[in-house]
Amino acid sequence: MAIPKTTDLIAVSKHFQALADPLRIQIIELLREQELCVCDLCDRLEVRQSKLSFHLKILKEAELVRGRQQGRWIYYSLNLPQFVHLEQYLSEFRRLSPILPARICSDRPE
Amino acid sequence: MAIPKTTDLIAVSKHFQALADPLRIQIIELLREQELCVCDLCDRLEVRQSKLSFHLKILKEAELVRGRQQGRWIYYSLNLPQFVHLEQYLSEFRRLSPILPARICSDRPE
DNA sequence: TTGACAAATCAAATTTTTTTGATTTGATAG
DNA sequence: CTATCAAATCAAAAAAATTTGATTTGTCAA
Incomplete structure (x- = not known):
């Protein structure tokens, strides 16, 4: 198994970052059940619309969710x-x- | 499949949070090869020791790594x-x- | 058109995370 | 003991992420 490139690792961490928030995980859990519109997510999660929009953008940029108008x-x-x-x-x-x-870690030369 | 509890979801997001940093992913990649001591990680990643200690603590608290003295x-x-x-x-x-x-989202009552 | 409403965007305030340098802790070797 | 060195901790500074309320954009229906 080859060692991934640094740029790939940054990409990986970015994707995990999208999952690194309780509200975003809750959004994902709700979407697991069914497709939902923003207003439904607002109601169920009891958060403001602009807040939800912010988090949906992060999930969308990480390609974890998609929006269909x-x-x-x-x-x-x-x-x-x-x-x-x-x-x-x-x-x-x-x-x-x-x-x-x-691996034995001993004093290294100079 | 049951819906996980909110506390579980917070725990999940905490674990993903540990993976949500490029340096921490790099640490994990190095440890994939072999067990390493902090000084080796410092050398290879070219970061200060206190910085590494900070990130190792996060990984340790997420139980993604273990330290053996x-x-x-x-x-x-x-x-x-x-x-x-x-x-x-x-x-x-x-x-x-x-x-x-x-799911059709239409105007709701009142 | 115009009015209503869903959703995105924006700037400012707030909170959290990360970095940095100095200090402390703990173990070993002399 | 005391020197030394690996690693953790700490407080302050810096950077990044999140929240908030207001505003804007876009769509539809009348």
């Missing part, structure tokens, strides 16, 4: 392939042997 | 079961049908 409403839903992508990043660790080889 | 050195390694745990959280989304049922 219909009339005056925008319906948000999960972008499942992106979840699979993150799952795969984590799954690589499962392949490692449970005990990593120790 | 040996003499003056503390060797850090990955705590693989925790990675599996997060992987499983994400894997639940794979079971969802790709297209979630739309």
Whole structure:
């Protein structure tokens, strides 16, 4: 398994960052049930509309959700392939042997 | 699949938060190779020791890494079961049908 | 058109996270 | 003991993320 490039690692951390907020996780949990419009999310989560918009933008930029306009409403839903992508990043660790080889750390030259 | 409790969701977001930083992802990538002491991580990542200590603490609190003291050195390694745990959280989304049922959002009473 | 309403954007205030340099703690070797 | 060195802790500064309320944008219906 090759070591990922630094730029890839930054991308990975950015995606995890989108999941690093309780409200955003709650949004995702609600969308797991069904597609919802912003006003429904507002009602259920009891947060202001602009606050929700801010968090939806972060989730959208991380490609974890998608917005579909219909009339005056925008319906948000999960972008499942992106979840699979993150799952795969984590799954690589499962392949490692449970005990990593120790490495003796002694005083180095100069 | 039951809806997780709010407290669980906060815990989930906390764990993802630990992965939400490029340096911490880099630390994890290095530890994927082998157990390393703090001074080695400092050298390889070219960051100050106190900075590394700060980030290692976050990873340790999220149970993503473990520290093992040996003499003056503390060797850090990955705590693989925790990675599996997060992987499983994400894997639940794979079971969802790709297209979630739309829900019509119309004007609600009053 | 105009009015109503859903959602996005924006700037300012607030909160949280991260960085930095200095200090402390704890273990070892002499 | 005492020197030394690895690592943690701490307080202050800096940077980044989040919240808030007001405003704007876009769509639809009358």
